Each structure stands twice: as structure tokens, then as C-alpha cells.
Amino acid sequence: MSRRVVVTGMGVVAPNGIGISAFLNAIQNGISGIKFMPLYEELKFSCHVAGKPDFVLEDLKNKNYISEVTFHGLKGTNIGYGLMAALDAWADAGLAYDTDVPRWETGCIFGNSVSDTEAMKNVITRVDNKEAKKLGSRVVEQAMNSGVTSYVSGRLGLGNKVITNSAACATGTQAILMGYETIKDGYAKRMLVGSSEYVDTYVFGSFDSMRVLSRKFNDQPEKASRPMSITAGGFVPGSGAAALILEDLEFALARGAKIYAEVLGGSTNSGGQRTGGSMTAANPVGVVRCIEEAMANSRISGQDVDLISGHLTATNADMQEIQNWCKALNRSGDDFPLMNSPKSMIGHCLSAAGSIESVASILQIVHGFVHPNINFDDPNPEISNYISLNCLPVSVVNKEINIVAKANFGFGDVNSCLIFSKFNPNDTTRNFN
Amino acid sequence: MTRQEILIELKKVLSPYTLDKETLANIDESTDLIKDLKINSANLVDIIIDAETKYNIEIDYDAADKMINVGGCIDVIEEKTNQQT
Numbered sequence: 001m002s003r004r005v006v007v008t009g010m011g012v013v014a015p016n017g018i019g020i021s022a023f024l025n026a027i028q029n030g031i032s033g034i035k036f037m038p039l040y041e042e043l044k045f046s047c048h049v050a051g052k053p054d055f056v057l058e059d060l061k062n063k064n065y066i067s068e069v070t071f072h073g074l075k076g077t078n079i080g081y082g083l084m085a086a087l088d089a090w091a092d093a094g095l096a097y098d099t100d101v102p103r104w105e106t107g108c109i110f111g112n113s114v115s116d117t118e119a120m121k122n123v124i125t126r127v128d129n130k131e132a133k134k135l136g137s138r139v140v141e142q143a144m145n146s147g148v149t150s151y152v153s154g155r156l157g158l159g160n161k162v163i164t165n166s167a168a169c170a171t172g173t174q175a176i177l178m179g180y181e182t183i184k185d186g187y188a189k190r191m192l193v194g195s196s197e198y199v200d201t202y203v204f205g206s207f208d209s210m211r212v213l214s215r216k217f218n219d220q221p222e223k224a225s226r227p228m229s230i231t232a233g234g235f236v237p238g239s240g241a242a243a244l245i246l247e248d249l250e251f252a253l254a255r256g257a258k259i260y261a262e263v264l265g266g267s268t269n270s271g272g273q274r275t276g277g278s279m280t281a282a283n284p285v286g287v288v289r290c291i292e293e294a295m296a297n298s299r300i301s302g303q304d305v306d307l308i309s310g311h312l313t314a315t316n317a318d319m320q321e322i323q324n325w326c327k328a329l330n331r332s333g334d335d336f337p338l339m340n341s342p343k344s345m346i347g348h349c350l351s352a353a354g355s356i357e358s359v360a361s362i363l364q365i366v367h368g369f370v371h372p373n374i375n376f377d378d379p380n381p382e383i384s385n386y387i388s389l390n391c392l393p394v395s396v397v398n399k400e401i402n403i404v405a406k407a408n409f410g411f412g413d414v415n416s417c418l419i420f421s422k423f424n425p426n427d428t429t430r431n432f433n
Numbered sequence: 434m435t436r437q438e439i440l441i442e443l444k445k446v447l448s449p450y451t452l453d454k455e456t457l458a459n460i461d462e463s464t465d466l467i468k469d470l471k472i473n474s475a476n477l478v479d480i481i482i483d484a485e486t487k488y489n490i491e492i493d494y495d496a497a498d499k500m501i502n503v504g505g506c507i508d509v510i511e512e513k514t515n516q517q518t
């Protein structure tokens with residue numbers, strides 16, 4: 001028996017806004033969260049700009065997210081982002097934090113890339129200085145990859161499956177998909193899903209060395225992230241987190257939950273690092289297959305898609321991605337759906353990208369708009385070979401959006417695609433029983 | 434330092450690790466760190482590290498085993514600080 005799955009809560013810590021209302025305002029108005037980072041210039045990186053949330057770790061204690069005892073010794077920024085997004089989503093779903101007994105019906109699938117390199121640096125320095133004894137009890141929990149899920153599930157008493165996933169830039173969409181499948185297949189009634197990423201100087205430096213980051217707009221940070229533009233010269237790393245509360249439809253209705261949208265389905269696969277795919281490049285066949293499978297699982301066709309929220313990082317992979325979407329949806333030219341990339345405003349938030357961009361997708365369904373592609377004043381002329389430029393709005397479009405296809409593609413040639421829909425309680429074609 | 438002086442200072446060391454500030458304010462030598470102050474057992478090692486820093490002493494594994502209640506903590510701190518002078 002298959003269950004319908006709906007989104008009942010959202011939380012976001014994004015470079016251009018913390019909290020759903022701030023983030024909604026930012027994406028409606030094309031507000032960039034990309035800033036100049038003096039330290040990156042000092043460190044002789046090529047890219048001196050980044051998307052970093054205006055985040056204060058102490059808020060976790062001062063605004064009662066966690067107790068002062070839990071906060072004492074908490075250093076991991078990645079954990080901070082994830083905790084805030086997750087707990088905001090939980091509260092947004094109308095649920096209370098405290099519980100004396102485990103919530104057996106609720107689990108958590110939350111991903112990240114590295115746990116926290118800055119926290120690991122502390123370990124390395126102490127150990128190398130023969131001061132391992134001074135590390136204390138709070139280091140392992142913050143250095144381990146499952147740090148975020150451990151803090152989140154501990155705070156909320158989550159008793160169903162608790163999994164930390166990692167699939168590079170596909171992590172966030174993959175976490176949501178796995179949570180959806182858990183509920184659809186009847187293993188849980190509710191799943192807290194999402195992802196977080198803290199691009200500290202060490203992670204940033206490693207990408208910088210690959211020469212894949214934006215470097216020509218260091219003096220104009222807000223213009224530095226330019227997906228699909230002829231001057232797109234690499235991506236801008238972003239940090240942050242987002243979380244969704246997914247619930248079994250009947251379970252959500254029974255408690256009178258507010259419903260943002262429905263997850264119709266999705267797919268995650270790999271191109272096998274063959275036929276054009278590699279560690280760092282997506283095999284187009286794998287991407288097309290992933291999108292096609294996501295639509296098939298969701299029982300929709302390419303014609304049903306109103307909006308594509310692309311991966312579109314502002315590298316030379318953008319042109320291939322557009323062709324992949326054309327092929328998967330069997331739509332091109334003027335027939336292509338509207339498409340945008342939140343990365344023009346927030347940069348590429350790596351593991352957090354999929355969850356933050358999913359929140360953006362759902363907000364566009366809920367509020368009936370398509371957010372602008374900013375910095376798209378000089379489109380790559382190659383785009384016109386595949387789709388009409390009219391499909392890529394540069395200012396906000398107010399329009400009813402029923403179905404969004406959201407995809408992300410990551411290192412290791414991994415792909416994830418989700419299909420979100422406006423929730424229609426009368427749509428019996430979705431009752432798969 | 435008298436035992437009472439150590440106890441007053443010890444309250445400051447324990448404070449970040451307990452939410453029960455009322456019990457903390459009224460501790461005596463018999464107060465158990467885990468049972469009475471509800472301190473997470475993993476945090477005992479942090480309390481030891483904080484005490485080492487505060488008193489500039491080294492607390493070995495055997496001594497640490499005695500630090501399960503306030504009296505035990507005072508015993509260890511008193512002994513180690515006396516060794517220094």
C-alpha cells in the first residue's frame with residue numbers, strides 16, 4: 001500500500017534570508033546574498049565572494065532552540081545551521097519541541113558533505129600539540145558526519161529511522177526523496193528531512209584550487225553568481241541549510257496540519273561515471289533517466305511541468321543541463337516550461353542546495369510566482385539553440401504554479417530529482433492504493 | 434584554600450553542565466553530579482578538563498574516578514593543589 005506524502009513545515013537558513021518569510025521576500029525580489037569575503041582575498045584564493053547566512057550561533061541558546069548545557073561547547077557552524085532550519089520547520093508544522101517519550105512515528109534524514117572542517121582543525125591542532133586530553137567530550141559528536149541528525153533527533157526525541165546521507169550536491173534532494181519513500185512505503189508517519197552545508201575556508205580553498213569558482217566579479221559580489229550567462233565563469237560557494245517536515249497525508253489531515261504542497265515522487269541515480277560522466281561531470285544519459293524516472297514515479301508527463309528549478313550552477317555544465325531537461329521532458333523552444341535557478345541569488349550551497357532550493361520551489365507553488373534569474377542580462381547565446389529565452393524570467397512572474405521539477409547533480413555523477421505539486425485534496429488519481 | 438572555598442569555586446565549574454540551578458545553589462559534599470545535578474556522564478570529562486585549567490593541576494584517571502560527587506571533587510582538587518605548594 002502506497003501513501004500520499006505532503007509537506008507540512010519548512011525552515012531555512014539561506015545566504016539571502018533566515019526564516020521562511022525573509023527567504024520568500026528575498027527570492028520574490030531577486031535579493032542576492034553573495035558578499036565580499038576579505039579573508040578569501042587575504043588567503044590568495046581566486047574567488048573572493050561567497051553566500052553566507054547572517055547567522056548568529058548564540059541565537060540557538062538565546063532563542064531557546066537548545067538548552068544552555070547543550071549550547072555550551074557547541075562550535076560546529078554546520079550543526080548550527082542544520083539545527084535552526086530543522087527546529088524552525090518543526091515549529092512551522094505546529095509541533096512542540098519537548099517530549100518525554102520518543103516519537104516513534106517520526107524519523108529524520110538529513111545530509112551534509114563534511115561534518116565541520118573547522119571543528120576537525122581543532123582536533124588536529126590539539127592532537128599534534130600532544131594535547132589530546134584537552135579535547136573533552138563534545139568534539140566527537142561535532143566531528144562525526146551524523147552530527148546534525150544526532151542533535152536534531154535528540155532535541156525532538158525522534159524515534160523512527162535517523163539517517164545521515166551524503167551525495168555531494170545532490171544530498172538535499174536525495175534526503176527529501178528518501179524521507180518521502182519512507183512515508184510512502186509506510187515505515188514512518190512523519191519525516192524531518194533536509195540538508196546543511198558550511199563552506200569554511202578549507203572546503204572553499206579546495207574548490208578554489210579546482211578553478212571552478214567565479215573570479216571575475218570579486219569587486220561586484222552580487223553579480224558574481226551568473227547561471228546560464230555568457231560571462232558565467234564558475235560558481236559561488238554558498239552555505240546554509242533547509243528542512244522540510246514530510247507527513248503521511250492522512251496523518252497530517254487527522255491533526256489538522258497546514259499543507260504546503262505534495263511530494264508526488266522522485267528519483268535518484270548515478271550516471272556510473274561513463275559515457276561523458278566522470279567524478280566531476282554528469283553523464284547526460286544518467287541525468288535524463290533520473291528526470292524521466294522522477295516523472296514516471298510521480299505519474300506525470302513532461303507537459304505537466306510548470307516550472308523547472310534547475311541545478312544550473314554557472315559553470316559550463318549549464319548548457320548541457322538545459323539540453324538534458326529538453327530531452328527528458330521532450331519539450332524545447334517556446335514549448336519549454338519556465339526555468340530558474342536560485343543559485344543566482346544564493347550561490348551554490350553544495351549539500352544544502354537541494355533542500356534550500358526545494359523550499360524555494362514549494363514557496364513558488366504556495367504563493368503563485370516564479371522567482372527571477374538575477375544576473376541574466378547577458379544570456380549565453382547557445383541557449384537559443386534549445387529553448388526560448390522567454391522561459392528564463394529575469395523579473396518575478398506572478399502565475400499559478402502546479403508542478404515543479406527540482407533536480408540537483410553532484411560529484412560522483414549522482415543525480416536526484418523531485419516532483420512537487422500543489423496539494424489538491426480532491427485528486428483521487430493520487431490515491432495509489 | 435578551605436574545602437568551603439573550593440566548593441564555592443566548584444559551583445562555577447559545574448554551572449555550564451547543569452540546568453538545575455536551584456540544586457546547584459544548594460550543593461553540599463554529598464551532592465551526586467549525575468543523580469542530583471543531572472549532569473550527562475560524558476560531561477564529567479569536561480568538568481575535569483575545566484578544573485585542571487582553573488586550578489592548573491593534572492587529574493589522572495584514578496583521581497578522576499573519585500569525582501562522582503561534590504565531596505570527591507573537593508578531595509581531588511584539594512590533594513592536587515596541595516601537591517603543588
